[in-house]
Amino acid sequence: QQQVKQSPQSLIVQKGGISIINCAYENTAFDYFPWYQQFPGKGPALLIAIRPDVSEKKEGRFTISFNKSAKQFSLHIMDSQPGDSATYFCAATIKGGSEKLVFGKGTKLTVNP
């Protein structure tokens, strides 16, 4: 049972373009949605996160859009750079309790120069 579905599996974007990664969740109890960035051989690092009481959050070139009724959220990377090339994971959790993270399967982003 995959509670968080992520697409696409891989993405190739030209430098300066917009990268868009989508996620959908099933459990309506989820109330915190972070995105992680992972470089080869490294651990995931928190990039940006959102709660369902807002529809959008922007930090620099990174924006999360959140659609509560559709149970979907997406990451937009504006002006994509070769240094953004990494694997991106969406995740979800429930505040309180163990607050374990449920991850999507990841999107491998390649930004060509």
Add this chain to the structure above:
Amino acid sequence: NAGVMQNPRHLVRRRGQEARLRCSPMKGHSHVYWYRQLPEEGLKFMVYLQKENIIDESGMPKERFSAEFPKEGPSILRIQQVVRGDSAAYFCASSPQASGGGMNTEAFFGQGTRLTVV
């Protein structure tokens, strides 16, 4: 301020041997999570521990796997009688309190231990 330290970074074990993975949380963090990452897959939750207590082990296989977080020293993930299917990257994350509750309770991940069973 050192981050989450995991060792070893790479571990090779023959089938049937035991694997011990260590995680030292960030200073001041008393909550530890273990996740497993299979190739081309996302991270899967295994276990959540606080000092001397297992809080949630719903993601742990029922057999051969155990975890502890003693009062002193690192958290240990132990895999007994390893099989080839145990080959994966194992990540530890720590937080000052339960993670996911907000940006100020963010969980920080270590660089992982890559286990290869031959």
